[in-house]
Amino acid sequence: MPADSSGQDLEPFYASDYFEPLYQYALQLIRKGKAYVCDHTPEEVDEMRGAPDRPGRESAYRGRSVEENLDLFQRMRTGEFPDGARTLRAKIDMSAPNVWLRDPVLYRIRHASHHHTGDCWCIYPMYDFAHGLSDYIEGITHSICTLEFEVHRPLYEWILEALELPRVHPRQREFARLNVTYTIMSKRKLLRLVEEGHVRGWDDPRMPTIAGMRRRGYPAEAIRDFCDRIGVAKRENMVQLALLEHCVREDLNRRAPRTMAVLRPLRVVIENYPEGQVEEMEAVNNPEDSSMGTRRVPFSRVIYIEQDDFREVPPPKYHRLSPGREVRLRYAYLITCTGVVKDPETGEVLEVRARYDPATRGGNAPDGRKVKSTIHWVSAEHAIEAEVRLYETLFEVENPDDVPEGRDFTQTLNQASLEVLRGCRLEPSLATLGPGSRCQFERLGYFFVDPDDSAPGAPVFNRTVTLKDTWARIQSRQH
């Protein structure tokens, strides 16, 4: 982190901003006799490096004079030599047990334009050379990186100590990277998902990127809470997705207004409810926060309920609607199913018939009788339509990186990670919800109004996360 991290607009920093000072440091290294220009081919360098358990051999150019090195390096910069012809190498120790100390390459020739510096340079510093010095230039005190750079630390420190750097040196410290089940974190692999079209972009709601999580509807506070809970350590780890989802639910449970939406509509006709009558039912916006108030939801003779909330032949422990059974319509009435209308051809249930108890307005029976279930609903004539996108994990295995030799992580992609539902019916109050808003669809989950794909009158909702679903667990246990 920068020592002076007062303003956010300081970031981001690029190593390419320091190419000139970096070059000057390289010159200084040469003058001190700690770096030399090497003419060996990449293959020769590779071979001469030796192996972890076998020392390497010194470059034939290791003994060049300071003057010659200076001259050659400057000419490397002016573009006199082709790619790969020469490199600048640190003069350390070809028999060091740590292979990164065996005269590592500091600069190589690349006649390529850079996305920040254009064609200013044809020599570019290697990571190890640029890293510590960039940190030093920026006044960084602690340079945090991942475990695989642990073996580079001696080189990081060697470079800083080899030069005349009066200020306090930055210190590199390594920690385990964050891994989460059912996803990948590698930028290189994420790039492939984008380039190969497995997702719709870096901000696809299934991506574990900040942009993706934001578009999914994960609140920043929930992500920070997640980070606080998992901690930072050196142990390789794989955090369960369930913890992240828990943090999201906990945050949204407090803040998200409750609404009713039917994703897979099933028409219900309430036979004894007067044709043409409409009642405004009062619903609370958030049982966790009474300051969020109440709203009115229109109720009428024909409503939609969730297909999942009706079963013609109910399985064990199923509490919802089925023929002869009474349930509560949230904030409305108790209704009893009297029958179904089926497609004569396919046998598919097209419509459910029911009768309501006029004495149960608001959902309570004066005689005190109980129902086992409360289901959500939407008045057919008042409902608005919307597209809803349901997301599952991007991969179907906990650790997509753990693929057998020769196989590719894309082969474990979850083909059902995105399900688009059109013609979903929402309570009318949802019409005024702006892009980027969050709400709970009662009993279903938390949803986010997609800022990019929503249009006036045609909202698109992304499912951020489902609610915990005990019924789903019971079902999976039965199977």
Next chain:
RNA sequence: UGGGGCGUGGCCAAGUGGUAAGGCAACGGGUUUUGGUCCCGUGAUGCGUAGGUUCGAAUCCUGCCGCCCCAGCCA
């Protein structure tokens, strides 16, 4: 077989000589007009393993075992 790291319940993770925090998950129970929320309860005689030091060890010492990283002119 060289070097560097890491091993505490299913998953994370505190603890750094004084007798194993916490969270998630799981399981049981209570409340409930969301099978949501909330509340209560249940787990390591044990900290990779074997010895040693100590009144006392997850913490100190030694051996062993396991896992990860390093031989790019990538980062």
